[in-house]
Amino acid sequence: xxxxxEVETTLRCLRPYLxxxxxxxxxxxxxxxxxxxxxxxxxxLQNKCIRSLSRxxxxxxxxxxxxxxxxxxxxxxCLRILSDxxxxxxxxxxxxxxxxxxILRYIDPRRFGAILWTDEGPLEHPLLKNLGVEPxxxxxxxxxxxxxxxxxxxxxxxxxxxxxxxxxxxxxYAAEALFLARIHPTIPAxxxxxxxxxxxxxxxxxxxQQAIKQGGTTLKDFVDSExxxxxxxxxxxxxxxxxxPCVRCGAExxxxxxxxxxxxxxxxxxx
DNA sequence: AAAAGGACCTGGTGGC
DNA sequence: TGCCACCAGGTCCTTT
Numbered sequence: 001x002x003x004x005x006e007v008e009t010t011l012r013c014l015r016p017y018l019x020x021x022x023x024x025x026x027x028x029x030x031x032x033x034x035x036x037x038x039x040x041x042x043x044x045l046q047n048k049c050i051r052s053l054s055r056x057x058x059x060x061x062x063x064x065x066x067x068x069x070x071x072x073x074x075x076x077x078c079l080r081i082l083s084d085x086x087x088x089x090x091x092x093x094x095x096x097x098x099x100x101x102x103i104l105r106y107i108d109p110r111r112f113g114a115i116l117w118t119d120e121g122p123l124e125h126p127l128l129k130n131l132g133v134e135p136x137x138x139x140x141x142x143x144x145x146x147x148x149x150x151x152x153x154x155x156x157x158x159x160x161x162x163x164x165x166x167x168x169x170x171x172x173y174a175a176e177a178l179f180l181a182r183i184h185p186t187i188p189a190x191x192x193x194x195x196x197x198x199x200x201x202x203x204x205x206x207x208x209q210q211a212i213k214q215g216g217t218t219l220k221d222f223v224d225s226e227x228x229x230x231x232x233x234x235x236x237x238x239x240x241x242x243x244x245p246c247v248r249c250g251a252e253x254x255x256x257x258x259x260x261x262x263x264x265x266x267x268x269x270x271x
Numbered sequence: 272a273a274a275a276g277g278a279c280c281t282g283g284t285g286g287c
Numbered sequence: 288t289g290c291c292a293c294c295a296g297g298t299c300c301t302t303t
Contacts, residue, residue, distance in 0.1 A: 002296060034279070034298085058297075075297055076281075091281080110280045112297060127299095154274065163298075170296055219296065220283085239296095260276075262294080 002073040004058060004135065004168025005211035006222050006230065010079055011055045013225040014104070017081050018050050018062065022099040030093040034074060034114045037094065044117050045069070045096065057131050057167030061122050068122040074112030080105045081225045104225075132165040135204050140166065142198025149189035149197065156192060157185035158259050160204065169204060171261050172217055172239045177204040179238045184270040185263050186256070210235065238264040 002010070026042040038044075048064045055061065060079070062069040071079070082103045089107060094115060096104040106115060118125045133140045148165050149156070160166055161174050169177070178185050180203035183196060192200070216222060216230030219240070223229050237247050242255035242264045251268035 006296075032280095072297085074280095075295070108280095109282065110295090110297095112280065152273075158274085161297095172296065217296080222296075259274095 002058060002077065002216070002222060003170035003173050005173070005208055005214075005232065006216035007055055007058050007060060007073065007168075008212050009216040009224050009230060010073070011053055011060055014060075014079060014081065015053050017098075017100075017102060017225070018104065019052055020049060022047065022049050023096050024099050025097040027095040027097070028093070030091075030111070033093065033108065033111050034072070035116065037115050038117050041115070041117055056123065056128055057134070057163060058170075059128060063122075067117060067119040070114070070116040070118060070122055070125060070127070071106070072114040072127075074108055074110060074114070076110040076221065077106065077108035077113035078221070078223060079225050080107060080223070080227065131163055131167050133167070135166050135168055135208055140201060140205070142194060142201045145201055146192065146194045146197040149192055152189045154189050155186045155258055156183060156189045156200070157263060159189040160200070161259075161261075166204075168208070171263075172219075172236070173204070173207050173211065175239045175264055176207045176237060178270060179265060180207060182269050182271065184267075185258060185265050238266065240264070 023045045026045050028037055031037045044067060050062050050064060052063045053061065058072060060071040082105055084101060084103055091109045092105050092107050094106040098104065122128060133144065149159055152159060157174050157178060160169050177200065181200040183200055211217060211232040214230055214232035215224060215228065217232040218229035219233060238253055241253050244253055246253055246266040246269060249266065249268040251266055253264050254267050255262055255264050
């Protein structure tokens with residue numbers, strides 16, 4: 001499910017409910033996610049105050065007095081704020097019962113997500129420490145991308161989805177950004193000109209910012225923490241539109257498989 | 272070092 | 288209606 005805009009939407013939605021809130025209790029129904037939920041998590045959280053929330057790439061971080069909860073939504077995860085009367089749905093793996101009577105519930109059918117704890121600064125955690133740049137930060141420039149792409153033969157789509165280089169871009173927004181930039185998804189990353197890199201950076205930032213503004217993309221089951229879907233799916237130009245006409249030139253959009261991911265593009269517009 | 276492919280897991284869809 | 292193959296928003300790990 002969630003790429004950067006969906007995680008950011010979740011963060012913004014949660015913040016008013018969670019910051020400076022005390023966790024009264026923790027219910028764990030399923031420990032087996034991508035990695036097991038730590039056995040001692042309950043003791044780390046119970047009666048502790050959530051000081052603040054942040055995001056790094058697709059990771060959500062809840063900062064407590066000592067240590068942080070690291071949450072990743074995987075492919076199908078979401079976090080909901082619920083009143084205690086709501087009935088349990090399948091795959092509700094963890095609840096934080098808050099002092100304000102609300103429940104923060106983690107739901108993840110495919111269990112590709114993760115809930116981990118770190119006593120240290122969370123950015124030093126092995127999963128976060130080697131992450132690439134934030135695409136909406138000022139250090140993500142055309143020159144940065146050009147230098148990282150130089151001499152590399154991987155398809156440009158794979159490169160921009162590589163979290164060691166840039167975080168947050170998944171299959172939807174990679175396809176959309178390449179369409180906006182008129183760049184073919186399979187061309188070797190190292191063959192882009194500096195100008196094309198600048199265009200691509202601009203397109204990535206544009207598509208992510210627009211998607212955040214729309215509350216993310218709901219394909220199937222993404223909702224924010226209040227249960228509202230995102231509306232960016234109405235603005236998708238290529239993702240999920242193989243066989244349909246290109247909104248720019250009218251040519252039939254093509255699909256191919258790249259690194260086991262479906263990839264839609266316009267062979268008329270994207271060179 | 273870089274690139275490619277497999278693995279993890281559930282649920283929905285389309286074909287026969 | 289049932290069964291099966293295949294697909295889905297991620298990303299780490301192993302192999303080449």
